[in-house]
Amino acid sequence: MIIKLRGVGDVLLATPVAENLRLCLPDAHIVFLAEEASREVLSGNPYLDEVAVFARAELSRLSPAASMLRQIRFLMELRARRFDCVIDLFGNPRSALMAFSTGARLRTGFDFRVRRSMYNCVVPTDGTRMHEVEFNLRALEHLGVEIVTRDPLFPLSTDSRTEARTWLSGLPRGAPIVGLAPCGGWAAKRWPLRSFAILGDELARRGYAIVLLWGPGELESGRELSQRMREDAWIIPQVGLMSLGAIMECCQLVVANDSGPMHIAAAVGTRVLGIFGPTDHELQGPWGPRHRVVWKKELDCLGCNRTVCDENSCMTELAVDDVLEVALETLREVEGSDCRKVIA
Incomplete structure (x- = not known):
């Protein structure tokens, strides 16, 4: 599972990760976890088997207790999927917790402060300035995946x-x-x-x-x-x-x-x-x-x-x-x- 939360542009710039993963693992079941606003960016992507949605906007309309219960339920649902590998490209506390909660054997994420403890495969961040596309692909390079393409994909029907x-x-x-x-x-x-x-x-x-x-x-x-x-x-x-x-x-x-x-x-x-x-x-x-x-x-x-x-x-x-x-x-x-x- 690939995790990239928040904006349309952020998710679109992460699509080369899905394509390169598919080329490396043609038989894998690849899931992309994003937010509702970005679902349509991924809906026509031929390299994904499934788009999972974290309904963050709905949480703000719930009471604190109901919001907490909803998030716990979501984490439990992720755990039940029994993913083999999770790649967190977002790297904020929430996405890091999602990655950790899956219990996946391989949990990959970037070397960001305390969040690094949520992963068992930590991608170094050496301060090198690079475009977000390249930064996302660094996670795959760290896993030994060959990078064949770097172009974001937005298929039109x-x-x-x-x-x-x-x-x-x-x-x-x-x-x-x-x-x-x-x-x-x-x-x-x-x-x-x-x-x-x-x-x-x-x-x-x-x-x-x-x-x-x-x-x-x-x-x-x-x-x-x-x-x-x-x-x-x-x-x-x-x-x-x-x-x-x-x-x-x-x-x-x-x-x-x-x-x-x-x-x-x-x-x-x-x-x-x-x-x-x-x-x-x-x-x-x-x-x-x-x-x-x-x-x-x-x-x-x-x-x-x-x-x-x-x-x-x-x-x-x-x-x-x-x-x-x-x-x-x-x-x-x-x-x-x-x-x-x-x-x-």
């Missing part, structure tokens, strides 16, 4: 592609599409909506059809961005993650904050321009050499990992012209290649 193309057919015919994803899990990671609006207007005036992307709980941000823009823009309907990925697959470029949609866009093969500030693009940036990132280079507090910041200078002071320049450079590269995408 035929139905999701049909749904995406049906909706996109309402856009101006032949116009290349740019997606804007203005949201993000932390407030501090979000470039201001007023900046996204100016960027969208500048791209729209150059002939691009601007699609506004949003996920659960983010519709109001999409509407506000649309209202702030002076040029036409199209807000996507409420869709699941797979259809969101299929829409982004049709874009020439997706401009996004550090977020799950940014990583999904990269995984489906669309060029990405990631906007970074409190997170480190070298560690959490869009995976692959074709993608670009922008950040306020003059600041010395970048990569602080603060979820809330009173000043948030890394976002508020990042100039639209700087982002636009990189976006146009990337679009010229796409249009000069054989990867140009338009809706006929």
Whole structure:
């Protein structure tokens, strides 16, 4: 069993672990334990036999006693599965306890403080800076598993592609599409909506059809961005993650904050321009050499990992012209290649 809790992007960047495990152990029953919000990231993964879900969001709606009983019951259910091997890629106290509770003969996890005591196969962490994809794969390397692929996987279904193309057919015919994803899990990671609006207007005036992307709980941000823009823009309907990925697959470029949609866009093969500030693009940036990132280079507090910041200078002071320049450079590269995408 692979354990990776929390965000969509975190889980997606762990999918190469599943693929490499399957190539090494073709007959194994591979389970991926994630949270409900990330289930759809894994639902179409051909290298998994099962997706298990830890319903963390439900716990907050229970009384403390009921929450504790629910968690104990969940740990007992894990124990009853009699896993041979568990790989904890998340490494927080809760996931470490889950790994320990399985009683698996091989419990693999990273050398994080007291949590290391929950594992009997501890993966050294020597402080080397590496992307999260590489960090996850280090656990497999420690186990002697050959790394054949490093690319995150987000398979798209035929139905999701049909749904995406049906909706996109309402856009101006032949116009290349740019997606804007203005949201993000932390407030501090979000470039201001007023900046996204100016960027969208500048791209729209150059002939691009601007699609506004949003996920659960983010519709109001999409509407506000649309209202702030002076040029036409199209807000996507409420869709699941797979259809969101299929829409982004049709874009020439997706401009996004550090977020799950940014990583999904990269995984489906669309060029990405990631906007970074409190997170480190070298560690959490869009995976692959074709993608670009922008950040306020003059600041010395970048990569602080603060979820809330009173000043948030890394976002508020990042100039639209700087982002636009990189976006146009990337679009010229796409249009000069054989990867140009338009809706006929």
